[in-house]
Amino acid sequence: MESRTVTSPSENHREPFAAIPPITPAELRLAFNTFVRDSLSPVSAGLGFLYMVFTIAHALLLPDAIALPMSLVAAGTAITFFMIRLFLGRSPLPARWAHPLGAMMAALVLVNSLLHLYLTSEPIQTTNLVLLVIGVGFLFLSLSWLGSILIMTFGGWVVVALMAAPSPEWTHFGFALLSASVLATLIHLARSRTLKRLEGFRQRDERRKIELETALTAKDEALRIAETSKRDLLQSETRLRLMTSRMPAVLWTTDTELHFTSSLGMGLAELDLRANQIAGMTLFEYFQTNSRDFPPIAAHQRALKGESVTYQSEWKGRLFDSKVEPLHDAEGRLIGVIGIALDITESRRAEEQVKVSLKEKELLLKEIHNRVKNNLQVISSLLNLQAGYIQDEQARARFKESRDRLKAMVLIHEKLYQSDDLTAIDFGGYIRNLAVHLFRAHQVDARAIALHLDVEPLNLDIDRAMSCGLIINELVSNAIKYAFPNGKAGEIRIGFHEEAQKQIVLTVGDNGAGLPKELDFRQAESLGFQLINTLAEQLHGTITLDRDGGTRFTLAFRH
Known part of the structure; x- marks a missing residue:
């Protein structure tokens, strides 16, 4: 009989990647409802804060005729969402009610968006419905509920469009809403x-x-029983034989000349042996070798010198963890070796299956990031295509700003897809890619506006990376568009470093015209500055402005 030391795990029992156990419709429905239910709490809180902002924005920005009703509706909607969040935090919602509650939340947003569209009669406000449609596409996991919301959204938009003054832009935005509905599906x-x-x-x-x-x-349990049996061997050989004969392992003893003196245990059956069948045979005869360096024989020789030796070996296609120790008589004299071998074949296979499963999850997460990246690129392409049909320059500029924000998010998922670490990205490399993209997107003449990067290769998790990426996008875009009027030359600098106590410092600056002195960027009404301040708060960081020699924003937050 041959034995060899195993140095690598078996590769013969891996399951294919696609071997997924079948899921019953009831289990799948419960899982989907649970996913949606777990999303409702953060979504309701986020929408509540968003409509608080809308309440103030409507009062300040909309014409007087519609400012009051829109502010009141937005305030009521914000309160409703906060009440939903409070209810979800105090009372567990049954999973089967997740989609109905989600539909009610979507309906609240739909009513606000349609009312805004009707009162302003501006086709561009259709973008609110586009965002709603894409949002429910991400949230809902029930096709029937999703279809209901899409039908209600498109139907409401058609009614408002028919009631409004005719304009070619209604057709353009209708196509955008239809495209968003297809994308959501x-x-x-x-x-x-x-x-x-x-x-x-x-x-x-x-x-x-x-x-x-x-x-x-x-x-x-087997190892525990083996240790107990060893302690009781000298006191009760009968009890030891009874116990070891029922163990799922192999137990043996040898004399000082390495002759087997006993062999017991249920594990003998896996080796085609009976109890004590090899008694009297030497280890050299059993393993059919003359080498004293053969691992099991070398382990027994070390045990005869007083050591406790553990080794792993394979006998007849079965994998065993083995342990040998010196065997003493009642007077403490060395009389041989006692050993135990535990069959770990099945547990090793189970470990291998777990490793394969973890690898499959890594591959699946990479695939998810790739698909999210592709979906965001599709949205960006749709916005870019739709912008070509818009005559209004301000509306077209808003579409392009949305496209650049999407591109900042696309680069995050692209970095994650390319990275071996699915929890963080090299943000220094990301800054380089984003800055180059923005210069190309805005057709910047590198001879007129220089780009200087001083960034460290630091890793950021996906949440912090997403927030920082959007902040960089807003600040660099503003610098490109406004810092160098009339073809004035200059430079844009971006810094990214880790300072003491794991403090991350991000700087974006230029030596251009600078911001107006009376402008307080923390109270500015522009979407860009509001987004920057909100993202800085999400990072639990501080953002400051230095107007000396141009404009320089500094964001600091804990790593």
């Missing part, structure tokens, strides 16, 4: 398929976890 289908696979993996991993815990429990 595609997003829904992609998320549903992905989450279905994730649920299958989760259920399979739960089963494998139970199997592995059972195997490990059996292993621990």
